Amino acid sequence: xxxxxxxxxxxxxxxxVLKDGVVTARAKALVGFDxxxxxxxxxxxxxxxAGVSRGDVERVVATGMGRSAVLHKAPINADxxxxxxxxxxxxxxxxxxxxxxxxxxxxxxxRGVKVESGKVKDFVINERCAAGAGTFIEAMARALELKVxxxxxxxxxxxNTVPMNAQCCVFAESEVVSLIxxxxxxxxxxxxxxDAIAGRISSMILRIGVEKDVVLIGGCALNPGFRPPLExxxxxxIIVPEFPEYVSALGAAGIAANPQR
Amino acid sequence: xxxxxxxxxxxxxxxxxxxxxxxxxxxxxxxxxxxxxKGGLRWAGGAWSFSSIPAGLGEDVYCVTGEPYGAxxxxxxxxxxxxxxxxxxxxxxxxxxxxxRNYWGSILLDKFVLTDGSVVDGxxxxxxxxxxxxxxxxxxxxxxxxxxxxxxxKEVPMYSVDVSVGYPDDFAPEEDYKVNxxxxxxxxxxxxxxxxxGRTYNDKLLCDAVWNEMRxxxxxxxxxxxxxxVPAPLDEKSMYSLYVLGTxxxxxxxxxxxxxxxxxxxxxxxxxxxxAVPLERFRVITxxxxxxxxxxxxxxxxxxxxxxxxxxxxxxxxGMWQYQPDGTWIPKPLPAQKPxxxxxxxxxxxxxxxxxxxxxxxxxxxLKTKMMESIVKQWKVNAVxxxxxxxxxxxxxxxxxxxxxxxxxxxxxxxxxxxxxxxxDFDLSGTMxxxxxxxxxxxxxxxxx
Numbered sequence: 107x108x109x110x111x112x113x114x115x116x117x118x119x120x121x122x123v124l125k126d127g128v129v130t131a132r133a134k135a136l137v138g139f140d141x142x143x144x145x146x147x148x149x150x151x152x153x154x155x156a157g158v159s160r161g162d163v164e165r166v167v168a169t170g171m172g173r174s175a176v177l178h179k180a181p182i183n184a185d186x187x188x189x190x191x192x193x194x195x196x197x198x199x200x201x202x203x204x205x206x207x208x209x210x211x212x213x214x215x216x217r218g219v220k221v222e223s224g225k226v227k228d229f230v231i232n233e234r235c236a237a238g239a240g241t242f243i244e245a246m247a248r249a250l251e252l253k254v255x256x257x258x259x260x261x262x263x264x265x266n267t268v269p270m271n272a273q274c275c276v277f278a279e280s281e282v283v284s285l286i287x288x289x290x291x292x293x294x295x296x297x298x299x300x301d302a303i304a305g306r307i308s309s310m311i312l313r314i315g316v317e318k319d320v321v322l323i324g325g326c327a328l329n330p331g332f333r334p335p336l337e338x339x340x341x342x343x344i345i346v347p348e349f350p351e352y353v354s355a356l357g358a359a360g361i362a363a364n365p366q367r
Numbered sequence: 368x369x370x371x372x373x374x375x376x377x378x379x380x381x382x383x384x385x386x387x388x389x390x391x392x393x394x395x396x397x398x399x400x401x402x403x404x405k406g407g408l409r410w411a412g413g414a415w416s417f418s419s420i421p422a423g424l425g426e427d428v429y430c431v432t433g434e435p436y437g438a439x440x441x442x443x444x445x446x447x448x449x450x451x452x453x454x455x456x457x458x459x460x461x462x463x464x465x466x467x468r469n470y471w472g473s474i475l476l477d478k479f480v481l482t483d484g485s486v487v488d489g490x491x492x493x494x495x496x497x498x499x500x501x502x503x504x505x506x507x508x509x510x511x512x513x514x515x516x517x518x519x520x521k522e523v524p525m526y527s528v529d530v531s532v533g534y535p536d537d538f539a540p541e542e543d544y545k546v547n548x549x550x551x552x553x554x555x556x557x558x559x560x561x562x563x564x565g566r567t568y569n570d571k572l573l574c575d576a577v578w579n580e581m582r583x584x585x586x587x588x589x590x591x592x593x594x595x596x597v598p599a600p601l602d603e604k605s606m607y608s609l610y611v612l613g614t615x616x617x618x619x620x621x622x623x624x625x626x627x628x629x630x631x632x633x634x635x636x637x638x639x640x641x642x643a644v645p646l647e648r649f650r651v652i653t654x655x656x657x658x659x660x661x662x663x664x665x666x667x668x669x670x671x672x673x674x675x676x677x678x679x680x681x682x683x684x685x686g687m688w689q690y691q692p693d694g695t696w697i698p699k700p701l702p703a704q705k706p707x708x709x710x711x712x713x714x715x716x717x718x719x720x721x722x723x724x725x726x727x728x729x730x731x732x733x734l735k736t737k738m739m740e741s742i743v744k745q746w747k748v749n750a751v752x753x754x755x756x757x758x759x760x761x762x763x764x765x766x767x768x769x770x771x772x773x774x775x776x777x778x779x780x781x782x783x784x785x786x787x788x789x790x791x792d793f794d795l796s797g798t799m800x801x802x803x804x805x806x807x808x809x810x811x812x813x814x815x816x
Contacts, residue, residue: 171800188807189800189803189804189807189808190804191804191807191808192804192807192808225808226804226807226808227808228774228779228808229804229805229808231801231804
């Protein structure tokens with residue numbers, strides 16, 4: 107049985123194709139203004155990589171903030187849409203079967219999900235604040251005139267702890283500018299920013315409680331500077347699975363394979 | 368529309384007394400507006416105030432209670448936005464009680480909104496203010512109203528009752544010193560009312576009003592208790608339009624009469640298995656005032672077969688209840704006899720009001736959690752939706768502790784942020800996305816688009 111999951115996120119669309127439960131292709135691309143068009147392009151790429159056509163795919167499940175753009179809409183014609191929370195739980199369970207807590211930090215949102223055998227027990231979502239999502243790191247990278255992918259490795263070089271008091275993306279940017287003027291190094295500022303976002307995410311996660319194994323997924327999981335301060339805040343080691351940004355799409359593909367779940 | 372075939376569909380029909388409720392509310396605001404044309408008096412104060420006391424000044428005394436008026440403004444989002452602008456331009460921060468800001472905005476704009484959304488020029492100033500102090504905002508609200516009216520050249524006298532005596536033990540007689548503390552203030556208030564109105568106080572009208580208030584609030588509890596039935600005969604969105612009468616005129620005979628009619632009709636719906644939501648399969652309760660400009664979230668819930676059967680707020684703001692030793696609630700029975708004297712009436716209404724469930728959590732969050740747990744059990748509720756209401760410090764105080772207590776009791780909880788009266792604090796699409804995730808996490812799927 108061939109199924110596909112498509113995660114239409116705030117910044118990237120990700121597709122995973124499963125054949126008899128095994129991943130045969132992954133693809134991702136930036137989401138443009140025309141969500142369906144962007145999603146279709148990445149969907150077609152994944153199908154091509156898997157060597158199958160749309161007709162070969164028995165079921166497609168969509169997730170992510172843009173999921174309604176592809177639900178029952180040609181040419182993707184997703185059969186079902188599920189929330190990010192449900193897809194996170196299902197995907198993390200496939201990636202790490204011992205998972206109990208999922209932390210998903212994407213471009214737009216940070217989420218925490220308590221999981222039991224792949225099902226959601228409880229969840230929490232960062233509400234209306236960029237300071238708890240990947241956008242925060244991107245905005246701060248701009249302020250530091252760095253590429254976003256440079257931020258994490260740079261932060262790991264820092265040995266100092268610089269307090270970052272502002273809990274808001276806008277005010278944090280002002281604080282970064284003040285730190286630059288105070289001759290604080292980019293390494294230290296970068297670490298301070300990662301500490302800040304880790305503090306914000308962890309305070310949210312603690313609302314649902316931390317139970318091992320803890321799995322970090324989403325685009326921010328690719329940032330090596332994010333996991334250490336988060337582990338410190340949560341007093342728990344964190345597992346980052348392979349291809350963490352695809353875990354929601356993997357969950358959606360798994361749900362597609364098991365419609366009577 | 369697609370409906371999953373396996374889900375049972377209950378019969379449903381509109382409430383027959385719906386138009387009657389609408390007219391009562393419409394007439395209430397119009398009576399206030401035109402009171403002076405008929406030689407009557409106007410007063411202003413909170414929905415929690417002892418409204419049966421000013422009733423002793425005559426049958427032509429009309430009030431506008433502040434919170435329901437603030438909610439009415441919130442429903443008409445364009446007018447509400449103008450009120451917010453006016454209040455903020457006058458220097459008041461947007462973190463204050465949203466009802467209060469809407470109310471002040473209406474005065475600042477010198478406009479009055481009616482229940483159909485029409486806006487009348489000239490805010491009708493009250494002749495006096497009769498208020499009580501249930502929370503910090505209620506304590507300051509009408510001081511500012513006085514000040515605003517003074518800017519417009521009108522001196523409005525104000526009387527305020529301090530009610531900070533705590534929530535009484537449900538299984539012991541009310542302590543006399545607490546009762547007297549409030550009743551004495553009401554007694555002094557009657558002298559004050561005579562002085563500021565120039566009228567002679569009528570104790571018979573007081574006794575009638577107190578009895579009406581007891582009947583109205585007990586009857587509303589009876590209506591709510593009928594919602595324990597499966598399927599629920601009422602949904603909370605509709606209940607908002609019904610309970611509101613108690614917040615406007617709980618002391619008036621037409622309110623008690625309407626609740627009697629409603630009680631009989633709801634009883635009949637239960638008997639015939641009439642559902643408010645035909646596809647009911649999941650029951651929730653909410654908490655605190657809803658975001659009034661976004662009541663469509665209740666319609667979205669229905670697409671999942673979810674019905675909100677009420678809340679501590681809709682049950683307990685107006686409804687009066689009695690705890691049973693087994694932890695269940697019953698509508699508070701009326702006293703053996705109607706009060707016959709001023710003293711009896713004041714004592715009776717204070718003893719009665721002290722048990723208002725919505726008073727409890729101002730003192731102890733554990734009491735509110737306990738009440739919500741009782742409702743969950745008794746009303747066969749599957750989950751609780753908690754509105755972290757930025758617009759009301761009073762009713763959302765300790766709400767995170769309530770969430771924690773409910774979760775510890777094994778009850779699924781969905782918290783969402785919003786504001787009852789200021790739409791700028793509510794994210795509709797974000798809330799709907801989270802609600803969808805919550806329903807999916809409980810195993811629900813959308814039954815119709």
